[in-house]
Amino acid sequence: MSCDFLALAQPGVQKLSPYVPGKPVDELARELDLDPASIVKLASNENPLGPSPKALEAIRNELAELTRYPDGNGFELKRRLAERCGVTSAQVTLGNGSNDILDLVARAYLAPGLNAVFSEYAFAVYPIATQAVGAQGKVVPAKDWGHDLPAMLAAIDANTRVVFIANPNNPTGTWFGPAALEDFLARVPENVLVVLDEAYIEYAEGDDLPDGLRYLARYPNLLVSRTFSKAYGLAALRVGYGISTAQVADVLNRVRQPFNVNSLALAAACAALDDADYLVESRRINDAGMAQLEEGFRALGLSWIPSRGNFIAVDFGRDAAPINQAMLREGVILRPVAGYGMPNFLRVSIGLQAENARCLAALAKVLDRA
Numbered sequence: 001m002s003c004d005f006l007a008l009a010q011p012g013v014q015k016l017s018p019y020v021p022g023k024p025v026d027e028l029a030r031e032l033d034l035d036p037a038s039i040v041k042l043a044s045n046e047n048p049l050g051p052s053p054k055a056l057e058a059i060r061n062e063l064a065e066l067t068r069y070p071d072g073n074g075f076e077l078k079r080r081l082a083e084r085c086g087v088t089s090a091q092v093t094l095g096n097g098s099n100d101i102l103d104l105v106a107r108a109y110l111a112p113g114l115n116a117v118f119s120e121y122a123f124a125v126y127p128i129a130t131q132a133v134g135a136q137g138k139v140v141p142a143k144d145w146g147h148d149l150p151a152m153l154a155a156i157d158a159n160t161r162v163v164f165i166a167n168p169n170n171p172t173g174t175w176f177g178p179a180a181l182e183d184f185l186a187r188v189p190e191n192v193l194v195v196l197d198e199a200y201i202e203y204a205e206g207d208d209l210p211d212g213l214r215y216l217a218r219y220p221n222l223l224v225s226r227t228f229s230k231a232y233g234l235a236a237l238r239v240g241y242g243i244s245t246a247q248v249a250d251v252l253n254r255v256r257q258p259f260n261v262n263s264l265a266l267a268a269a270c271a272a273l274d275d276a277d278y279l280v281e282s283r284r285i286n287d288a289g290m291a292q293l294e295e296g297f298r299a300l301g302l303s304w305i306p307s308r309g310n311f312i313a314v315d316f317g318r319d320a321a322p323i324n325q326a327m328l329r330e331g332v333i334l335r336p337v338a339g340y341g342m343p344n345f346l347r348v349s350i351g352l353q354a355e356n357a358r359c360l361a362a363l364a365k366v367l368d369r370a
């Protein structure tokens, strides 16, 4: 009889379910024999604009160097990010996507017997990173779908080393303001690392949303993580970053894979940072698309969770799985969030005007039938 290698996996891993990504366009095209060009994918919070021309040019210029390892220290990108963020290069950690940063934190600071605190309906990677290293995830019930920061404070115990908070949060789109963050940071024990995940901050900045970087100088236990996957439109390249004290960055650097960010990603990210117009356009399209979808949902009698991300969670008031299936048959890929404990919702990423219109038309048809 062969060994049960599931039973041999460490207990935290045995209890994990794999991350479920949005359905790829080509997969649905194969399954339903559809033309991929006819499919609208609004399932992975991707930037609908297409990549920045400046990023594409930087990638082309880098191609001749593919035989070489990338700059393992990411010198140029770190320098630019440091300048942008008002910190030193020593405070910057580059990641293979910001998911990599979350993983580095877990590997450096969590272990069996220790725990990480995060919210109900929080990003699926927090439990994966936590349980992968044998630590316990302490899930704090959400309040109005968002983070209940006082309850998260109360959940911190002597074995807590990390708190993961996302602002805005995915998949709910909920956010908290500067006063709530300030109050939270002032009360978190100083030996607990607060990972403030700002994957959507470029869409969300404004008076009612804090810029995590502003708190770094006062709270040495804060790490802000950001990404090039969303507003910068480089999801496929996998590049994100963490900003923290130089000491925390040094610790993360010790467990980092030596060449975790590839050379095309490094070059494209540098170029993307310089493309201010692209970012403005990303945000404009997002604001317009959000308004378009909200208006369409209202007309369909649907409610939703107000969102400051590039996506919106729609409430169908009943099991959304059959609606999702019917939408797939219409060639529209949305994201089921039952795995997050939200079976009545689908998450819709904001697309281009025509994509949002396709989504709303398909929804009208599907809901009419169902």
Ligand SMILES: *Cc1c(COP(=O)(O)O)cnc(C)c1O
Pocket: 045, 096, 097, 098, 099, 100, 123, 166, 169, 170, 197, 199, 226, 227, 228, 229, 230, 235, 238, 239, 240
């Ligand atoms: C999309 C997302 C990320 C970014 O992931 P990458 O690895 O940078 O592509 C991080 N956190 C949250 C909450 C997200 O939704």
